[in-house]
């Protein structure tokens with residue numbers, strides 16, 4: 001480990017070590033955007049913008065995929081040093097609770113023994129829970145630490161690969177992805193793959209952090225280099241619509257089970273995403289951050305957005 005290269009991801013008020021490039025909106029393709037914040041929760045310089053069409057928050061200039069890969073390799077290893085050989089027990093218990101809640105949301109929506117795939121399966125708790133319910137559950141995960149742990153538990157049901165290498169046929173009744181898409185600089189090609197892996201009648205269950213909730217509460221304190229995209233309900237629904245998926249069941253604002261089918265009015269979802277983001281950015285990220293920090297010490301009226 002080179003401490004000097006790690007420090008470049010840590011030192012406040014400095015830029016992250018990436019060059020990247022200015023990109024159009026990764027969901028709707030719009031080229032115009034408005035600045036949202038210039039720093040993140042570590043007080044490092046990180047340019048976050050809002051798409052002027054669908055309201056997606058995204059890092060712009062956007063790191064390239066290889067720059068993001070370097071970050072995960074170095075920074076994540078540092079941040080989770082103690083977990084670098086296997087996931088922590090506390091983490092596994094939390095994931096098991098989340099997995100159970102998600103499995104319950106799927107009740108009644110899948111055929112008996114349905115074949116399922118978890119995209120970015122982490123340490124594999126969702127797959128284990130699905131197997132216990134009698135499903136033919138599979139998954140993949142690029143991160144070595146978690147994938148190794150999951151492969152020990154699940155064998156060939158789990159693979160250590162990235163989505164670009166994943167080469168499934170149209171064989172799944174359900175593809176799930178929990179808290180993965182906020183990390184991807186190119187969400188649409190990833191969603192296109194997912195759509196191709198579905199059998200006729202297949203479903204997709206996507207969940208990402210809700211920017212509308214986190215940014216409202218913490219301002220720039222919610223922003224994080226690893227989260228290159230910040231979705232709300234409107235632009236998450238729009239992203240799915242672009243690959244022929246429409247909402248079947250809204251579990252939470254940004255936790256949605258989709259089915260195959262065209263969305264007639266994509267513009268309406270873009271407009272709703274934009275309206276949500278405009279409301280959020282009407283109060284500055286710094287004042288939201290300060291209000292949140294003060295409320296931790298009981299020093300404000302606890303203003304909530």
Ligand SMILES: [Zn+2]
Nearest residue numbers: 025028051054
């Ligand atoms: Zn957009």
